[in-house]
Amino acid sequence: MSLTPINSKGIFESIAAQIRDLIETEEMVPGDKLPNERDLAAQLGVSRHAVREALRTMEVTGWVTMRKGATGGAFVSSGRPEVLTEIVERLMQSRELTVDQLTEARLIVELAIIDALKGRISDALLETLENNVHEAERLTNEGRDAEKTAMNIRFHALLAEGSGNLILVIVTDALMSVLRRLVEELGSVMGHEVIRTRWIFLEHLRENELPGARSEMERHLKSLHRYYVEAAAKKEKTQKRRANRA
Amino acid sequence: MSLTPINSKGIFESIAAQIRDLIETEEMVPGDKLPNERDLAAQLGVSRHAVREALRTMEVTGWVTMRKGATGGAFVSSGRPEVLTEIVERLMQSRELTVDQLTEARLIVELAIIDALKGRISDALLETLENNVHEAERLTNEGRDAEKTAMNIRFHALLAEGSGNLILVIVTDALMSVLRRLVEELGSVMGHEVIRTRWIFLEHLRENELPGARSEMERHLKSLHRYYVEAAAKKEKTQKRRANRA
């Protein structure tokens, strides 16, 4: 005989579960509008506050987005990579996750993407990538730092798209949105060095020399990896020093 | 001249921001207890419900955990990696993924994880994996299908954990979860074949023969890949036929 716990996690949780089910079974797809809060509360037989808490948590986890106003309401969302950054930030601050792990994961995924590029290197892809590097070069020369960084990050996204695999694109997106935050915190570097390695990488790609491209990217990312780990350690130390002084 | 929007996101957001600041500046560390909801509401001059919404979102994002009861309350947390899985899973699920892309991505990520295992193969890891396969073998023989599948999926999660990289674990978890839904739809297969390839894989791992292990896994996953793509195509066809008939 197996008894199931009753309401173990609170009402708002079971409300969220019900709505999630609707979405998971594709009875509702991104863009669809959920009933308004008052109707939901009535249908589920709970108070409006409970519905609100459920919707709020679902908003945070990227299941729905909420807009206010006359045409507002809760809409099924397709997910928000940005919320990842906040959670990752917390994990890193409390040492559950290290910079080391983050950049290592980036290295691994990126190299996997390059491997997946086999047989998919088209002229269109090459042109897109070249345009990106040209733009990045211009921004670097003009000293427009933030835009330059965005452009450099975009390069990796384009590469992922080139693999033709949506999953890799999504994972890359998520990783990049987290890394962007890291760069903001630790400071970006090596402006022209990035451009240089890009051209070498692209040259290999153009010649269909995947191994060469791969090792160039590996070299580049590993040097970035070392830099960030060091910068994070240094920042750590100054924070500790400041804490001790106080 | 740049004007900043006022209160664009509501009161609960600024409450959350204030509390986050307290935690970020390390005035509060994991384990510390926040004031109770009534006091917080009074101190901030807002309603208790606003405080609750703030705390709820912070719970989801891993800043605090909440317990109920006499010694309950909101406590500073060190983060919850599981939410990341949920968000990544949502990102994957909401896109129009093909079976092909899913299993290909699984192949890519899994092989990358095996590469990342270099220098990390411990006796403890081997033992954990062996236990998993033993269990899976038992469940397979007993015909307990659902549990067998769960155990087989768990193997990949354990492998990811063996890489020592939390990011890879999260990506694997999300991927597996999406994949599991697919398997439920298409039906699982090859019970004993999976066990066989597992033992071969582990044997390579035990001998520290990473390339051998890698190619065995590659062979196995590629055959799975073919099977699922085929099964999906077949299902597609019967659905079309059924649709035409109607």
Added chain:
DNA sequence: TTGATGCAATGATTGGACCAATGCCCGGCT
């Protein structure tokens, strides 16, 4: 000593009321 019981603290849920933002529509002005 042990177990039951009551109490107090704290979160969980509810109901109802009102505020605020937003987009649409309609009427009046040019």
Added chain:
DNA sequence: AGCCGGGCATTGGTCCAATCATTGCATCAA
């Protein structure tokens, strides 16, 4: 005819007050 502006309906946002539920602890009796 065109447009502009104010009112209005819809919907989320906030607040208050009250009650329920859970949990740990202190108390007390066997």
